[in-house]
Amino acid sequence: MITELAATTVVALPDNFGSDLGKGIGAIALYAIVGLVLMFGGFYAIDWTTPGKLNELVRSGKPNAVIVTASGMLSMAFIIVTAIMSSGYDLTAGLIKSLVFGLLGIIVQVLAVRSLEWLTKIDVGGTIESEKFAPATIVVAAVHLALGAIVAVAIFDPQVFAPAPVV
Template sequence: MVLALSPGFVGVVGGGLAAIVLYALLGLVMMILGFYAIDLTTPGKLNQLVREGRPNAVVATGAGMISMAFIVVVAIYGASGRLADGLLATLVYGLVGIVVQAVAVRILEWVTGIDMTVLMESRELRPESRVVCAAHLALGLVVAVAIL
């Protein structure tokens, strides 16, 4: 019995592997930019607050990262297998999503009257962090679905 690969198999697998690597790198860049957008719009130095284990900063950061992942995943899905289109769409939608989410979450925090300085610096998990988390996740889903 001889095992033979169909013609074009190596090209298809190679293209798929390239897409995985490129999307992963772009997703990582979007996540880093999203982190810095959250950091810029949140009182205190977010990476320091997270390293110190401030639970509300950790929750807000985690929710922000998950919501950015929603946007990246839907942009990739919407590209329908066209790598160049998908990478460009992910970049554009990701950047717009970062800006929209950072502004919208801050507006929701203002509307709810959450004191972000007190919240981020607290050493105890506060109920308000659930509102911030929900705002990040909800807005990430809204932006993600808007891409479709």
């Protein structure tokens, strides 16, 4: 005698699963849009403030242009990711913080590289146009990455947003 045993598995999802999933997809899309706008803005800010046409230099494979551009993009990503992570699951606050801190990061990056160029007398424009790798490119890339990290850490510092003590 053969007995058949029917197993029934019921997979139950929470009632709000669909709406939570939809909100998550929407949040990802909005953060991606803000991130892309900031990344493009950062790229064009570097391009605008640097002699030469950066996108053409990158496309033609100029090693120094590629390194400077990549470090600028990574720096912006540090800032954007930190702003998102510090938003405390508040989408509106996260988007605003990402946009504001990202714009501030772009301004800081441009000012820092221009200041570095002025202080060290590095010809950033000439360097990024070179066909050969220039060691000075590492200094420019380090400034981009360091400032991205500094701005990112400042976003996480609770003292940056703490109200002033009442005296």
